[in-house]
Amino acid sequence: MTGFDAFAHAQTLLAGLGDHEPPADGVRLHEPAADGTTAHDALLDGVWSALARPGALATNFRLVESGRQVDRSRWMRSRVGDGEVLHTALVPAYLHSAVERGATLVISHLEALDERVMLLCEALEYLLRARAWVNCYITAGENSAFDVHSDDHDALILQLLGRKHWEVDSRVGARSRDLAPDSLDRVLTPGMCLSVPRDTAHRVSGTGELTVHLTVGYEPFADVREETRAAHALVGRTAPDPDPEWLTTRLALRPDRRAGASLRSALTGEVGSGTRIRWASRYPPYVTTDDEHLTVTTMGRRIRLDRRLEHTITLLTRGGALTYDELVADSDLPDADLRALVAFGARNDFLICEG
Known part of the structure; x- marks a missing residue:
């Protein structure tokens, strides 16, 4: 599997x-x-x-x-x-x-x-x-x-x-x-x-x-809800039911990461046709856009990317694993740009590249 x-x-x-x-x-x-x-x-x-x-x-x-x-x-x-x-x-x-x-x-x-x-x-x-x-x-x-x-x-x-x-x-x-x-x-x-x-x-x-x-x-949202209840308890208040978007944003700020390593790709920048690529965070990122940029909040960090990467980032943040060849087939980026994105993601630990 x-x-x-x-x-x-x-x-x-x-x-x-x-x-x-x-x-x-x-x-x-x-x-x-x-x-x-x-x-x-x-x-x-x-x-x-x-x-x-x-x-x-x-x-x-x-x-x-x-x-x-x-x-x-x-x-x-x-x-x-x-x-x-x-x-x-x-x-x-x-x-x-x-x-x-x-x-x-x-x-x-x-x-x-x-x-x-x-x-x-x-x-x-x-x-x-x-x-x-x-x-x-x-x-x-x-x-x-x-x-x-x-x-x-x-x-x-x-x-x-x-x-x-x-x-x-x-x-x-x-x-x-x-x-x-x-x-x-x-x-x-x-x-x-x-x-x-x-x-x-x-x-x-x-x-x-x-x-x-x-x-x-x-x-x-267990960890986020527990933190919210604890914070309200400190000031003697009852925690209100959090807004779903707020919960999603807070979850993206947590540092939790999936199991897996990208050592080879992180050090060499190389990916093969069968390299399996997954988004590294345990929970979905929170993504916002403006006219020129894409801001991805994941594992407690905010990563600012070119807006032209939006479609490829959407593919990766769905949560499943894609081989590099599958990513090439679905992405709208030139091969050189896609390789650069994957290498950047491996080095900065928001992508897991295996195999």
């Missing part, structure tokens, strides 16, 4: 849930068309890759059985080697038997362990203007490891393998231990996506087969 594929898949998921904004008017369910994307297969490969990866932090993994965490010493081995580097590895025999008994293996922050999942997480963050993270749940039992509960963040559920039974309270914001009679009651199959708003009670259980799903937790 490339950055372009991940971004397209993120757009498909959000469009299937109703729009390209954070789903905010209740529980939503997206069922892909019969000839829909197979991106979930790439994400599933990412799960298996993370399980086989040596050296992952022990804190990325939890094994929950009958509502309690199983001591890691039973199913994980760790040793210190190469100086102070901690090496960890799962113990397959114990893990396999525990999952067969109905335990749930939880992988926290899967985006830190696999590039494919990271690219999807970044794409959703960019589109939702939200801090996001990805947890994975693997089980083969029928009972729920967590019973009825609610979370303090919004979530998108992506079913990757097998079937999972979800019951989600129809009353958004209700933290009741008893679900309403008209609550959503569905079995998710691979490719389906479910939106669960924050503070909404839900129950999840297996169907007796091996099942894997991802939970993308996200908090729209």
